[in-house]
Amino acid sequence: MKYQRIKGTIDILPSETGKWIYLEEIIRNVMARFNYKEIRVPIFEPIELFARDASESTYVVNKEMYTFTDMGGRSVALRPEGTPSVVRAFIEESLGNKAPLTKVFYIGPMFRHEKPQKGRQRQFHQFGAEALGSADPRIDAEIIAISVQVLKDCGIDQFEVALNSVATPSVRAKHREKLLEFVRPLASQFPEVDREKIDRNPLRLFDSKLELTRQLLQGAPLLEQFYDDEVRRDFDIVKETLTRLGIPYASDPRLVRGLDYYTRTAFEIRSSLLGAQDSLSGGGRYDLLVEELGGDPTPAVGFAAGMERTLIVMEAVGKSDYSEKPLDIFIIAESAAERTQALLLTKQLRDSGKTVDLDYLGRSQKAQMKEASRQNARFVLFAFADDIPGGRFQCKNLSTGEQQKLPIDEITSLIA
RNA sequence: GUGGGUGUAGCUCAGUUGGUUAGAGCGUCAGGUUGUGGCCCUGAAGGUCGUGGGUUCGAGACCCAUCAUCCACCCCA
Known part of the structure; x- marks a missing residue:
């Protein structure tokens, strides 16, 4: 790569x-x-x-x-x-x-x-x-x-x-002074990884994941005592x-x-x-x-x-129920004339606010249907050549399987 | 910077003590005749086994190096 x-x-x-x-x-x-x-x-x-x-x-x-x-x-x-x-x-x-x-x-x-x-x-x-x-x-x-x-x-x-x-800062300075007085005499007893913190940033000692460090800090002056x-x-x-x-x-x-x-x-x-x-x-x-x-x-x-x-x-926690806007309509067309018609239908539907897609890979009708399923489209619209003159197209609801032949504006309101 | 785990198909992973043409599931693509998806069936494509050396008659397996990735340490504004 x-x-x-x-x-x-x-x-x-x-x-x-x-x-x-x-x-x-x-x-x-x-x-x-x-x-x-x-x-x-x-x-x-x-x-x-x-x-x-x-x-x-x-x-x-x-x-x-x-x-x-x-x-x-x-x-x-x-x-x-x-x-x-x-x-x-x-x-x-x-x-x-x-x-x-x-x-x-x-x-x-x-x-x-x-x-x-x-x-x-x-x-x-x-x-x-x-x-x-x-x-x-x-x-x-x-x-x-x-x-x-x-x-x-x-x-x-x-x-x-x-x-x-x-x-x-002034409270922290006072505390730091007392903390160092407490810790310095114990310095050699601290685990190696924590020892360097003593001079660099003693407060971080309290953060340590090591049990030994925590034990050594028993009784150490706490910041709150200086508030x-x-x-x-x-x-x-x-x-x-x-x-x-x-x-x-x-x-x-x-x-x-x-x-x-x-x-x-x-x-x-x-x-x-x-x-x-x-x-x-x-x-x-x-x-x-x-x-x-x-x-x-x-x-x-x-x-x-x-x-x-x-x-x-x-x-x-399994909270992944965010839902993306589903595809409203997938338009299916095979021949050149159908694909041209599909383009027009797509534009009209998109202009009316629908989420629409169609095939650009020259795939078979079956493949296009599968694509519509995969995309979770709500409806499929068939741009059959026979229906072009009449201006009414088969519209199938993919979840119910119901299908009816409708003009474009009725399809728009059907899907609303 | 330190330590450990893991790198095999697009994804998740199998690959016996080193032994011929490297596998599965999922996904993808194409079919399953008469213009209609999901399920099912059939088939196909797809891999320099991270990379480079080495050992060996023979390496995906073993050794070294290197890169990537994950987790932890360190650090944490």
Whole structure:
């Protein structure tokens, strides 16, 4: 084979686009109900938008981004996530001055150079929502509610909402200090794979899958022990609002975020129906990002969800009852005169809004009938030469087998 | 970056301890006479056995390398 897909990409074939469209319709419907408007931003941006400083996380970001230099010598990256682009647009287009609160959503492809595995590709698709301009913890709950609602509307209820507050940078700094004091003396006891995390990002230790690491962390200082009153109050309001909204959640002190601009609410929705990559969506508050990207300080909260993973779970729970519009009519014709007539009938029916197809392969009548069946056509219309002068054609209902001879306009209304 | 599994027809897979012309089901195509699908029957097309080396009288089977893919680790904005 001469050409093949780049590793980590997939072809979404015609036989599969139906479920994608179904999912997208659900997403748009939910977003409309919550009054979020769609925003469409570029899929490539200046590299600095995604990798701004020399922090450890930025190193990871850099390593896994698809980048290139364009003909103007600019360093460009295929977006690894949606939020920075939305915030960039928010600032660049002064959306904050046009309305006090901006509620937007997006759907589209993202790119990360990672090793593929279940639920992880190099080009993948996310949908997400961002609310910029409100510091009210109740809107954090709304963001979570949206993510949950999409899953519910997809027929998915096998998921868990994990919730945490990552507080503020100053709170995290205090905690980090105490955590290191606790962990450093134990450093040599940690499993090799976790040992390096101690200096790089000690919070990630809590994430470890290794039992030994978990045991060593017994009694380690937790972030919540350092919450100030405001952080605690906001977190309580989020939890209380979720409860009022009937959204079950589980507090998860181990839920962490790598970047500094994240504040307060952090959440993740996971499903056991996925593999090792079990996160369906994640999000939270990022009150410091707008300012970091050069805008006026603006509180903001949002989430992003993986569409491939959502589809994996939908299929696992057997929710694949999305129905594509069936073919209304397949027109059958053999001789040249019949095929010419069929073309005219096709045009008339299509003009009246019907979904119509016919044979272009010179196949036999039998083959055309089979094709009509395969296409799940509702009706078959015979363009028999004998019927052309009379303008009335045999029309057969393929599910009942009933057949009658009708003029074209009656066929149109019959099928309506 | 690390580890394991898998690469045989368009798809899902069989292929005995290495032994002649590589199989099945599904799908595709053509028929089953007199202008009508689904089911059924008959037939056909379709494979450099991922690729390149090696061992052997002989390799789809064994060895090495390489590529692809899946899953996990790492990472996860």
